[in-house]
Amino acid sequence: MRRTVGVTAASAAMVVLVAGCGGGGPQSGGDGKLTGGSIVLGVLNDQSGAYSELSGRNSVKAVEMAIADFKAKYGDKAIAEDITVETADHQNKPDVASSKAQEMYDRKSVDIILDVPTSSAALKVADVAKEKKKLYFNIGAATTDLTGKSCNKYTFHYAYDTYMLANGTGKTTTEQVGKNWYILYPNYAFGQDMEKSFSTAITAAGGKVVGSDGAPFPNTSGDFSTFLLKAPTLNPKPDVLGTMQAGAELVNVVKQYNEFKLREKGVGLAVGLMFITDIHSLTPAALAGTTYTDAWYWNFDQQNRAFADRFQSETGTRPSFAHAANYSAATQYLEAVQAAGTDDADTVVKGLEGKEVDDVFLRNGKIRAEDHRVIHDAYLAQVKPQSEVAEPWDYVKVLKTIPAAEAFRAPSPDCKL
Amino acid sequence: MTGFLQNTFNGLVSGAFYALLALGLAVIFGMLRVVNFAHGAFYMLGAFGAYVLLTEAGVPFWAALVIMPVGLALLGMALERAFVHRLTRLDPLYNFLLTFGLTLILQDLVKLRYGVQSSPYETPSALNGSVDFGLFDFPTYRVFILGFAVAVCVGVWWVLTRTRVGMVVRACTERPELTRAFGIDVGRWVTPVFGFGIGLAGLAGVLAAPMRAVNPLMGADLIIVVFAVVVIGGLGSIFGSVAAGFGIGLVQAWGEAYLSDFPIISQTIVFIVMAVVLLWRPAGLFGREEAPA
Numbered sequence: 001m002r003r004t005v006g007v008t009a010a011s012a013a014m015v016v017l018v019a020g021c022g023g024g025g026p027q028s029g030g031d032g033k034l035t036g037g038s039i040v041l042g043v044l045n046d047q048s049g050a051y052s053e054l055s056g057r058n059s060v061k062a063v064e065m066a067i068a069d070f071k072a073k074y075g076d077k078a079i080a081e082d083i084t085v086e087t088a089d090h091q092n093k094p095d096v097a098s099s100k101a102q103e104m105y106d107r108k109s110v111d112i113i114l115d116v117p118t119s120s121a122a123l124k125v126a127d128v129a130k131e132k133k134k135l136y137f138n139i140g141a142a143t144t145d146l147t148g149k150s151c152n153k154y155t156f157h158y159a160y161d162t163y164m165l166a167n168g169t170g171k172t173t174t175e176q177v178g179k180n181w182y183i184l185y186p187n188y189a190f191g192q193d194m195e196k197s198f199s200t201a202i203t204a205a206g207g208k209v210v211g212s213d214g215a216p217f218p219n220t221s222g223d224f225s226t227f228l229l230k231a232p233t234l235n236p237k238p239d240v241l242g243t244m245q246a247g248a249e250l251v252n253v254v255k256q257y258n259e260f261k262l263r264e265k266g267v268g269l270a271v272g273l274m275f276i277t278d279i280h281s282l283t284p285a286a287l288a289g290t291t292y293t294d295a296w297y298w299n300f301d302q303q304n305r306a307f308a309d310r311f312q313s314e315t316g317t318r319p320s321f322a323h324a325a326n327y328s329a330a331t332q333y334l335e336a337v338q339a340a341g342t343d344d345a346d347t348v349v350k351g352l353e354g355k356e357v358d359d360v361f362l363r364n365g366k367i368r369a370e371d372h373r374v375i376h377d378a379y380l381a382q383v384k385p386q387s388e389v390a391e392p393w394d395y396v397k398v399l400k401t402i403p404a405a406e407a408f409r410a411p412s413p414d415c416k417l
Numbered sequence: 418m419t420g421f422l423q424n425t426f427n428g429l430v431s432g433a434f435y436a437l438l439a440l441g442l443a444v445i446f447g448m449l450r451v452v453n454f455a456h457g458a459f460y461m462l463g464a465f466g467a468y469v470l471l472t473e474a475g476v477p478f479w480a481a482l483v484i485m486p487v488g489l490a491l492l493g494m495a496l497e498r499a500f501v502h503r504l505t506r507l508d509p510l511y512n513f514l515l516t517f518g519l520t521l522i523l524q525d526l527v528k529l530r531y532g533v534q535s536s537p538y539e540t541p542s543a544l545n546g547s548v549d550f551g552l553f554d555f556p557t558y559r560v561f562i563l564g565f566a567v568a569v570c571v572g573v574w575w576v577l578t579r580t581r582v583g584m585v586v587r588a589c590t591e592r593p594e595l596t597r598a599f600g601i602d603v604g605r606w607v608t609p610v611f612g613f614g615i616g617l618a619g620l621a622g623v624l625a626a627p628m629r630a631v632n633p634l635m636g637a638d639l640i641i642v643v644f645a646v647v648v649i650g651g652l653g654s655i656f657g658s659v660a661a662g663f664g665i666g667l668v669q670a671w672g673e674a675y676l677s678d679f680p681i682i683s684q685t686i687v688f689i690v691m692a693v694v695l696l697w698r699p700a701g702l703f704g705r706e707e708a709p710a
Contacts, residue, residue, distance in 0.1 A: 050634075053534040187680050213677055216684040220642045221666075222629045225427040226673040233420060251535040251630035259540070259556040259628060261547060281535040281630070 033342040035109060038082035041067070041330055042110035044100055044125065045140060047089035050247045051117045054275040055140045058315050059115050059326040060087050065314065066330035070338075079338045086110050090121050097121035101128040111343050112137060112333050114326055119143035119190050129154040135345050137329040140322050142273065143193060144409065147371040151415035154345060156352070156372045159325035159361075160295040162190075162197040163409040164378055165273055168293030168402050170201030170242070172380050173270045177291075178239020179207040182231045182267070184224070184253065185244035187214030194244040194272045210234050215245070224253050225260065232265045244272035254282050263289075275320045279383055279395045287383040291399070294381040296321035296361055299394055307360045318393040321361075328361035364404045370411035378407035419552045424674045425667065430559045432666020433566030437621040438643045439650060439658035440573060441614035447590035447653035448610040449497075449505055454516035456643065457636025458523040459489055459615050463622020464631045465527055468536045478541040478627070485623045486616040493615025494608050501611065520637070527633040535630035562624055569620070570659045577655060586610060590653065645691045651704020661702060665690070 043063055045055045067083045086108045090097035097116065104110040105128065113129065116122045117140025129136035130152035138146055139159045146157040174181070181202050185191035191214065199209050211234045213227050231241050241262060243253045250271065257269055271292045279287055298308035298318050307327070311319040319327075333348075336355075340347045353369035365376040380400040389395060438456060445453045466485040470476035476484065496519070504511040544558040577583035588596040589603045589610075597603050622636075629635060646665050650657030665687055672686040682689070694702060 048528070048533075050533060053532050187684070214680050216673070216680070218638060220638050220687075221431050221669055222625075222635070222639065223427065223431045223670075225430075226424055226670055229420065229423050229427070230674070248535050248630040248632050248634070251632075255628055255630070259558065261556075277534050281537055283537040283539075286537070 033344075034080055035111070035343055037080070038084065038109075039080045039334070039337060039343055040108060040110045041083070041085050041333070042101075042104040042108065042113045043085060043087045043115050043326070044090050044097065044104065044113050045087075045115040045117055046092050047087075049092050051092065051140065054277045054320045055115055055117050055322045055326070057087075058311075058317070058319070058323050059139075060085060061315050062311065062319065062323045062327040063114060063330040065310065066327045066334065070331060070334045074338065079341065083334070090116065090118070092118040092121060094118075094120045094124045098124040098128055101125045102132070105129075105132040105134045111135065111337075111345075114329055115139045115322070117141055117322070119145075119193070122146060123150050126150050126152060126155045133345055135333065135348060137333065139325045139329055142190060144197075144412070147373040147415055148412040149414040151371050151412075151417060153349060153372075153417050156367065156374055158329050158374045159321060160293075160378070161373075161408070162193050164295070164407050165293045166194065166197035166201040167409075168378055168380050168407065169270050169272065169291060170198045170207075171205040172400070173240055173242075173268075173291055174202050174205040174207035177268050177270070180236050180238045181207060181209045181240050181242050181270075182234060182238035183209055183212035183242045183244065184227050185212065185214055185272075186217035186219070186246070186249060188217045190246070191217065191244050198242055198244070198272065210236055210238050215249075217249075219249055219252070222252050224256050228253075228256055228260050228262060231262060231267050238267055240268045240270050242270045242272060246273050247278070250274065250278055251281055254286055258286055275322070276318065276393065276395065277320055280393065283386070284383050284389050284395045285386040288385040290383045292381055292383075293402070294321060294379045294396065294398075295376075296324045297379060297381060297396055297398055298324070299396075300379070300398055303360055324361045328359050331359060332357055332362075332367075363401075366404065368411060370417075371415040372417070373408055373411065375404045375408045377404050378402045420674070422550075423553050423555070424670045426555060426559070426563075428667035428670030429663055430563050430666070431669060432663035433563050434621050434625060434639070434662075435643055435646045435666055436570055436659045436662025437566055437617050437624075438639070439646045439662045440570060440655065441617035442643065442647050443650070443653055443655050443658035444586075444590070444610055445614040446647070447655070448586070448607055449501065449512075450509060451501060451505065451512045451516070451611075452509065453614065454513060454640075455519040455523065456614075456618050457638075457640030458520040459493065459618040459636070460622040460625070460639065461527065461633060461636035462489060462523060463619035464538075464626040464629070464635060465531070465536070465622075465633075466619070467623045467626045468538050468631050471538065472536075478623070482620070482623050486620040489619035490612040490616030494612035497608050497611040502607070505607075524633045524637065531633070533632055533634070535632040538626040538631050540627040558627060562628075565624065569617070573617075574655070574659075642687055645687050647701075649691050649694045649701055651698075651701030654701065654703040654705075657701055657703030 041063055043060045045059055046052050047056050063085050071078055088100040090100055112135040114137050116125050116138050119141045122138050122141030136155045137158050142162045144161045144163050183195055185195040202209055245253050269290045271290055274292045298304050308318050336348050336351045337343050340351045352367050355367045357365040363377040367374050379398045381396045382399050384397055442456055463485045467481040470481050540558050544561050546557045547554045548557050548560050577587055589606050593603050646661045647658055650661030672683040676683040
């Protein structure tokens with residue numbers, strides 16, 4: 001028995017040795033423009049927890065679709081034949097995210113890290129990218145610090161941020177639904193950030209925040225009724241309840257909002273951050289009439305729909321905006337490497353800065369050189385009543401396109417690249 | 418005043434869930450000396466079961482309210498026979514690990530099939546309105562939950578104190594050795610009591626489905642508070658668990674309403690209460706100090 005183990009181990013070692021010589025040597029020698037002769041895209045996100053449905057494994061699928069399309073487009077002329085995806089689960093924990101990111105850059109020879117939802121984890125990965133001088137496109141996280149005080153040369157913020165959400169929803173709702181707001185937010189970094197962004201946007205649009213409360217986070221009792229009951233008793237009575245909760249907590253707030261019939265009592269609902277998967281959980285009936293800001297919607301036009309159809313045939317579900325953004329980010333990175341003729345991070349960054357892009361996700365997109373915010377059109381969306389839902393996942397109508405220049409904040413003076 | 422009454426009512430509704438879950442934990446602990454870490458997972462299975470029955474087979478809420486507790490009680494009894502039973506004679510840590518492991522397995526199985534995103538469940542149409550109490554109106558469904566939970570707790574109390582079965586179970590719970598000496602087969606009662614506790618958790622789960630987010634982690638979030646409730650009431654004390662359940666619901670609701678300027682306190686109030694109670698009465702409010710063996 002012991003002999004067999006020894007022999008197996010020895011032959012395994014031999015195989016590794018041979019592979020090392022045959023694979024690594026000639027390729028990296030023959031084509032010095034790519035590290036290791038290949039391009040490796042790393043998708044680092046939540047694959048088992050609260051955000052695994054809106055990003056998770058389907059983000060990996062989206063990146064794989066981008067690679068397939070890139071290869072099909074360039075064929076023999078593609079800069080690399082060998083383009084692969086590495087993936088890891090950061091469990092929404094900043095320390096796990098940080099060590100996985102280091103492992104990806106150092107040991108898995110990853111050229112770029114994509115996705116990374118959860119703001120606290122996203123900021124940690126930005127630090128790693130800066131230290132390793134490797135690229136990082138954040139898609140899943142909301143914090144404006146990525147393009148503010150924590151910005152760096154190698155980090156790009158791709159899909160959305162708290163400013164975009166507050167600006168779209170806060171401003172439009174104040175103008176169209178009512179001026180007085182009651183804000184309910186989860187009492188941690190993301191919620192506090194959202195509360196601030198919304199208050200600013202509401203006040204700027206001539207509205208008023210008559211009350212705002214931080215609910216316990218995580219809310220172990222699952223009950224928000226104290227806050228929901230308080231809303232209609234405030235003076236002046238709020239026209240809008242703005243909830244900043246996300247995921248399962250959002251589901252609880254909305255269920256209980258309906259239970260207490262706040263809409264009938266004249267308090268409308270606005271949601272800070274919502275994904276199509278949340279509407280699916282709650283059913284459109286529970287949210288009918290609710291407005292929110294969306295970074296992308298699968299059934300917006302023919303181009304989006306075509307992508308969504310392909311995505312559905314691969315995954316069995318419709319894409320969230322994060323999935324589409326992952327596809328777009330992977331595509332734009334590969335295009336940039338192709339154009340630069342190398343995967344050297346500094347060269348690629350130079351090519352990306354200031355570039356104007358139009359693709360399935362980025363409409364009127366531009367990669368801002370000042371702070372690496374990727375700006376693009378955003379959408380003010382409203383959940384349809386059940387009677388207007390024509391097919392599964394067709395939950396939203398787009399009320400208004402918010403032009404790229406207005407959707408995002410001006411480059412922050414805090415950011416020094 | 419109206420606000421105070423509404424908050425009180427809400428506290429009692431949250432408390433109803435704590436009470437049902439804590440009651441199950443208390444009878445299981447009393448009978449088996451097992452801290453059932455998987456209790457939250459069975460609560461989750463109750464809610465998920467209701468959802469699956471509705472979407473896959475069109476079984477309405479009312480039927481699920483019977484099917485799920487009974488089904489889960491049977492599953493609980495099978496698990497007790499197959500696993501828990503084998504470990505009761507060993508260090509309590511073994512069952513602790515076993516039930517914790519069960520929780521992870523059950524959660525992940527559900528996650529594998531249904532994902533982490535919450536699943537939709539509608540309030541049954543008969544309970545969709547609200548009840549007018551003069552000063553304020555309140556969702557009918559919440560009134561129903563409160564009434565139903567109180568009825569279940571009173572029912573359990575009646576069975577335990579007024580029937581022969583209850584007498585035997587109480588005797589087995591409180592003094593197993595002595596009960597055995599009277600010629601009563603304590604072992605025979607262990608499995609049904611375990612099943613009963615699990616059934617209560619399933620019942621709470623079905624009740625929660627229309628008003629809480631139905632997802633694989635819903636039990637894991639709640640169970641931490643429920644453990645605090647059981648400790649406050651006194652481990653193994655049946656009356657204590659119910660009283661502490663409703664009490665903690667009230668304290669939480671009042672804390673959120675009137676201490677909202679001190680979020681640190683309102684978020685941790687349950688554990689502050691627990692610490693104070695333990696300092697004052699180490700065996701919990703209604704628990705009895707273990708007599709030295």
